[in-house]
Amino acid sequence: MARVRKALTIFSICALGLTACAKTDEPGAAQSPGQQQGPVKIGISLPLTGDFSEPGKGIQEGYKVWADQVNAKGGLLGRKVELIFRDDASDPNRVSSDYESLITQDKVNLVFGPFSSRLVIPAAKVAESYNMVFIEPAGAAAEVFEQGFKRLFYAAPAIADDHYNYLADYITKLPADQRPKTAAYASLDDPFAQGTAYGLRDKLAAAGIKTVVDEVYPPETTDFAPIAAKIAAAKPDLVVGGTQFEDSVGLVRALQELKVQPKLAAFSTGPTLAEFPAAVKGAAEHILSPVGWSAVSTFTGNQEMVKRYKELFGGEANEDAANGYTVGQIAEAAVNAVKCVDPTKECQDKLTEHIRQATFETVVGPLSFDDKGRPEQAHMIQQYVKGKIEIVLPEQAKTTGIVYPKQEW
């Protein structure tokens, strides 16, 4: 027994000695201290499967296009960018542990946000606890900004409540005889979707447009006909949906079936996706939707991104990809401005301070942030006109005039 122990001791000492020798032989060890080598690692957890897999993948593509272009230009501060993706399966518990391990195990230099407010909040909590700056592409619900986060920035033109601002302006400024009198709202029980619809509802209600239906449905809802029946019974002039995709299609179809013919119909998110017109056929005509990005705009880097996206992934870029790309653009500008990209508190503090006060030129237009990380701009309003997506509001960005009242669907 004693002999075995002795042998083990000798063996361990030798082993230790060996590792010590190996250490000094490492190629990086000769570098001067403080000069971090290797790639700039960026940790990202995204919903690549589950409920949000579709937008999750869109954002992933946006991140990849950005990394590809940065690396083509020689990287961040001369170092190659390497993206480390985790799949959180749209699960808020998984997203926390993902960021936890990205920061502590993978020792990433920066973290970028996941998709949707539901995942952004738990993710930002983790980032905040490690003093990491947290730029996120999709977490626009009011709750995101009420958590007291100090290092969170939402890289899109507007928070949920402000998405419909231009439309609210347009409607409230219509002459009295054309102005709608009643409005029906149906919204998914989701902070972002509800935020968009309620932002418009509150502004219209304040202007005297009566809310006749205000319905909230859970994500499990598969049948929209009874909701449409309620709307049909109220005969509103406007129908507004705080929607994602399936529910926007479900609502449009059900409203048609129940013969609701509003003068104006607006739905969030759904109509901005390429699959929408095929899913609702001709009913897409004249449907309005807030949109944070347009493929034809000439904002900084937009045309290059659209082109590179096509080369890398085939198909057309979408808003999710643009939002992911925007996160990259902001991080890139901030890193270049403060000349550091370490996970240390000092560097992350510098990045945070810079982002808070600067204005960034991005593919969704110039962006700046308030003290809670909210962007200070507003969304454009798109409309299907003669089967094509056109920007109709605001005045300075429009590609054609808004059609009101809409044709029957």
Next chain:
Amino acid sequence: MNLLLQGLALGVLTGGLYALLASGLSLYFGVMRVVMVAHPAFLFLAAYLTYTVHTTLGVDPFLALPLTVPLFFALGVAVQRLLIARLAPENLAMMSVLLTFGIALTIEGLLGTFYTGSYKSVSMEYATRSLTIGGVHLPYDKIIAFGVAALTLAVLFAVLVKSRFGQALRATIQHREAARLVGIQTERVAGYGFGVGLATAAVGGTVLALITPFFPASHWVWIGKLMAIIVVGGLGSVVGAALAAILLGTVEGLVLVAVDATWATMMFYVFLFLTLLARPQGFFGGRLAHRF
């Protein structure tokens, strides 16, 4: 009043759809005490196949059925004989949940690989119009779903009651050993029983494709609803499940127009809870549940 009538009409029609979607689940449990979590995944697999047939051949989605129904029957037999029959009988119910959960994930993954994660939909001209009777609108897609469900369930019922295969299947459900003694090849019959269950998923999937857009993970929202239906109806009872489906569909429709959507969705679980408290064998199945 009119609104309530409208809610009632929509609820009954939707209940018919639920009956179709849940019938297979009830059958699996009746035949071999298998809790088939993958049933909704197969529904959407059928929906995707319908989509492919519809878009590549440009034909009505229902013309996919001659292809998908036999295919799903064969798939069902294969799943039962190759996978489920190998589970240890002592804890079949538990292990079948795990196995079919795995199957559901596999199907979801494959759908994602082949069809990508983007939404697909089959939109027919008739799917957005409706029949109006006395101020109540009855959407054609829902009427079609109800009709297809009624037809499928009638055929299923006739097969179970009248045909020799149905008798053998029921004998297998009632008493496997006795059935074997009178010369029924129970393994083979169980395989066919599973095949019939999955064949209903082929029909259900086509109807679903017509009604709602879908993506690979769409099946998760249906599991809870369909499970609630078969428990309320009495596990294993096809007729019980159909009645429970109509009941829950109607309650959902009425609560939706009278209260709101959150309560309407909750009704499924309220009924599930009440059933488990008051009558665990189900409201319509009763003791029959063990027979059929």
